[in-house]
Amino acid sequence: MKIQNKYMIGAMFASSLLYACGGSGSSTEEIPDSEPSPANGELSLNIVGLPDGTTSTISISGPNGFSSSIDGTTLLSDLTPGSYTVTTNPVLIDNIEFDVMPATFTLNVSANNTAVQELVYMTDVTSQGVISNFGSVYVNGVRYSTDDVSVETDDSSDASEDDLKVGMLISVKGRQTYDRSISSASNISHYSKVEGPLDAISLADNQLTVFGQVYQLNSQTRFENTTLVSLQVGDVVEINAIQNGDDSWLATYVELENGQDSFKLKGELSSLDQTAQTFAIGSVxxxxxxAEVESELANGLFVKVESNQGTVDGVLLADKVEMDDSNDDSDSELIELDGVITDVFENGFSLGGRLVNWSQSTNFVAGTSAELAIGARVKVKGVRTDNGISADRIRFDREGEIEIEGLLQAVNLDTSTITILDTEFVVDEYSQLKDDSDLDIRRFRLDQLNVGDLLEVEAFPSGDMLVVKKLEREEAAGESDNDSGEVKLKGSVVAIDGTTLQLQGVTVTTGQFTEFELGDSDVSSDTFFAQLVVGDWIEVEGIMQADGSVLATEIETSSSNGDNGDDESGNVEFEGIITDFISIESFTVNGRLVTTNERTIFRAMADSMLANGVRVEIYGREAENGDILATRVKIEDMDDNDDYDIEIKGILDADAANGMIVINDQEIMFDESTLFSNGSAANLLQGALVEVQATINANGQLFATEIEFDDNDQQSDVDIEGVITELLDNGELVVAGVTIVITDNTVFENGNSDRLEVGLYVEVEGRFNDExxxxxxxxxxxxxxxxxLEGSIGQILSDNQFTLGNITVRHDRFTIFEDGxxxxxxxxxxxxxxxxxxxNNIFMAEKIEFSDD
Structure with missing residues (x-):
């Protein structure tokens, strides 16, 4: 048995204030007694925090030599009014000592009343993990009351709870009952892993590099004052991270620092060279x-390095080195940890340098012992032993398998559930909650949600429930004009039926107007569904229907778990506003240089529309310095309310009837609110060429908000295909003997005007003019x-060229490398x-994959 030093709270004697559920301390309570003895009172002592059947030894002494000893919850009657002293003794359970603090206190008993006192048995606990919520502070699935807590951060030894944020890593020291139903924090220490300038940013790999150390990001990583796509090399960031491997870290929190002129790095000291006066922290x-060194250095110590100079030739120049005791849990018997498994052995594993042992009595949640593997993230609750931590509970931290953005339909505080898209989600004690709306509530709770809030939810299935991993309120009800039917989904396909599919219980249907994307290519519905298989990840934008399904306006292939890559190619996708526009070949988005070439697709737009201030979606390949070679550029609507407008152009199949027109068998409704250009409803006759702006209602019907009659409505659409035989000086070209005129409204697929050359095969859709x-x-x-190409590399011709057979291959900074x-x-x-x-007949390598064979 390990006896702990207990901190006595002398001030609690007077009020008899003890720990209690909800962090509200127990106190003497006067309850009228229906039939007490005349002029006497009662004392009710209630035992809390011990398992049923546990014996506790408590002695009570009072006026007139009163003395009693009890071993459980007891009501003492017919007591002489006066002061009574209660003395509690520790209780040993599974070699852990539980006690009441203070161990001895006094209570006043008055005539004709019952004095009630809870005796809460607790033990010392240390919990190291990520803040998931507030009210008071949730860490590792436990709510710690913070009524009387001291808070320390890297910047202040006298901080407050207001300095803490969701996603931050903290160490909580406090007290906890046997069943963990009551937990109280006495000290909270926040510890960032690093604070320094960004050396590199990879959208493709979801990684940040600071001082040469790589930090992996995932969908749970919280960003403060920034986003991944807006970060720039050289920006100073604070990163909280847990060990992800020998030399890698998983970032849980990233904050952009403004005006920071000093840097920090924390970790375990290794490779100490006292002659050269160097050591390593991980790979740094x-x-x-x-430097000013606080105490004698030794391998295995945890230290904090401060630097005003940063790195020189890859070496961090320290100005101060001090011991870091934020990971110290030697004064606690109960231990709670959050981390990534770095090593596995029989009935045990390593977690952040700590040895964790499990047995047949260990309770596994959201997984089994067979799933304990390197790279798995788990939350452990256990007891300190001489051989490490003996786990009594291990919870797997599952990756989200579905993401939904939509309006909140219902919230049930009794069952801790929310409903979006007619789908119910469970919010548990591990769910991360954050308010990104204009209300910006820091201590955001479930009871602060309102029907109509725009939420982004990431969840995973557990049994027949969908459990929330992350919930973010994007907009509070009434903040925007967002239509209640507009939704976004991301997840793995669990079933396919024709052109309908299922994403974790959400049915997604498609229509003639649905846009399909595979990688960076627009494809037909037939092509998309011919290649789609169960298990593929997709992103869906669409409209919620009355039956609870989603009618997709756009579906594209995606990658899982919050990656920016769109598929296995390593390409990246992001949105932003163009700045520093030079030409369509060179402009800046989110501080990143974007270049285009003859193969760049300007999707559903003319390249002449690009300019400063235009919002675009960029899909492409990333160079090491963060520059992007765009394979696709798409203009995004600056008005979010129009995101789901549908554009249809074609010839009317028949005369309008009963408020409906038909184009290519697609029915479109209209009424007196529909706007008309170059004509009126009377002109909606068979053969008329029109452009229709439409929206989708909850029943999947298209409604025309605007109908424009084409000036050449007597001309039929013409399709011409063949090779280009001439490129004229005025920009026109000749295909199959027909002169083709390119305008600012001409849309290119599979490239742009730079690709046009004699001999190139094209398909042209258009209409003849008077000439x-x-x-x-x-x-x-x-x-x-x-x-x-596939084969063995032949000659190395230069730094960026080699041969494969008789073909010359060239690679550049945008070439993606796999397995090498x-x-x-x-x-x-x-x-x-x-x-x-x-x-020039050179094969330009967009991706090179090395083979083991």
Whole structure:
């Protein structure tokens, strides 16, 4: 048995204030007694915090030599009024000592009344993990009351709870009952892993690099004052992280620091060289030759390094080195940890450098012992032993398998559930809650949600329930004009039925107007569903229907768990507003240089529409310095309320009837509120060429908000295909003997106007003008005639060129490498290459994958 030093709270004697549920301390309570003895009173002592059947030894003494000993909840009657002294003794359960603080106190008994006192038995606990919620503070699924807590941060030893945020890593020291139903914090220490300038940012890999150390991001990483896509190399950030492997870390919290001129790094000291006066923290080498050192250094110590100079030649120059005791839990018997498994052995594993043992009596939640593996994130509750931590409960931290953005339909505080898209989600003690609305409530709770709030929820299935991992309120009810039917989904496909699919209980239907994307290519419904399989991750934008399903306006392939990559190619996707526009070949989005080439697709737009201030979606490949080579550029509507408008252009199949027109078998409703241009409802006759702006109602019907009659409504659409035989000086081209006119409204698919050249195969849709020239509405460029390459590298021609057989292959800073790096390009290496042949007959490598064979 390990006896702990207990901190006595002398001031509690007078009021008999003890720990109680909800952090509200127990106190003497006067309850009228229906039939007490005349002029005498009663004393009710209630035992709390011990398992049923546990014996406790409590002695009571009082006036006139009164003395009694009890071993459980007891009512003492017929007591002489006066002061009574209660003395409690520790109780040993599973070699853990539980006691009442203070152990001895006095109570006043008055005539004709009952004095009631709870005796709460608790033991010392240390919990190290991520803040998931407030009210008071939730860590590792436990609510710690913070009525009388001291808070320390890197910046202040006298901080407050207001300095803490969801996602931060903290160490809580406090007291806890046997069943953990009552937990009280006495001290909270916040500890960031690093504070320094960003060396590199990878959207493709979801990684940040500071002082040469890589920090992995996931969908649970919280960002403060910034977002991943807006961060720039050189920005100073504070990162909270848990160990993800020997030299890697998983970031739980990232905050952009403004005007920071000093840096910090924390971790375990290793590779100490007292002669060179250097040591390592992970992969970071620290030079402490000019530093103020708090105490003698030794391998295995946890230290905090402060630096005003940063790194020189990859070495961090320390100005101060001090011991870091934020991980110290030696004064507690109960331990709670959050971390990623770094090693596994029989009936045990390593978690953040700590040894955790489990047995047949260990309770596994959201997983089984068979799933304990390197890389798995778990939350452990256990008891300190000489051989590490003996776990009595291990909870797997599951990745989210569905993401939904939509309006809150219902909230049930009794069952801790919310409803979005007619789907019920359970919010448990591990769920992260955050308010990103204009209300910006820091201590955000479930009871502060309102029907109509716009929520983003990430959840995972557990049995027949969907459990919330992360809940963010994007907008409070009434903050925007968001239509209640507009939703976004992301998740893995669990079933496919024709052109309808299921995402974790949400049915998604498609229509003629649904846009489909595979990677960076627009495809037909037939092509999309021919390649889609159960288990694929997709993103859906659409409209909620009356039956609870979602009618998709756009579906695209995606990657899981919050990655920015769209598929397995390593490409990235992000949105932002154009700044520093130079040309369509070079402009800036979110501080990142975006370049385009002849293969860049300007989707559903003319490239002449690009300019400063235009919001765009960029899909492309990322260079090491963060520059992007765009393979697709799409203009996004600046008005979020129009995100789900549908544009349909075509010839009326029949005369309008009963408030309905039909284009290509698609029915579209209209009424007196519909706006008309270049005509009226009377002109809605068979053969009329119109452009329709429409919305979708809850029943999946299209309603025309605007109908524009084309000036050339007597002309039929014309399709021409063939190779380009001439490029005229005025920008026109000739295909199959027909002169094609390109306008600012011409839409290109599979490339842009830079790709146009004699001999290129194209398909052109348009209408003839009076000069019998075809005005191109859309030009689809045929795919480049080239195959992917596979084989052994031959000669190394230069730093960026080599041969594969008789083909010259060139790679550049935008080439994606898999299972290897540019250093692995050597003669004889087996590779698979994706790319295209340029005008100089050189194969441009977009992706190089190294083979083990």
């Amino acid at each position: 080498v620290v030079d402490y030759s000019q 019998q020239k075809l005005i191109a509405d859309e030009i689809e460029i045929g795919e480049t005639e080239s195959d992917d 790096t540019v250093e692995d390009i050597v003669a004889g290496a087996e590779v698979e290459i994706e790319g295209f042949i340029n005008e």
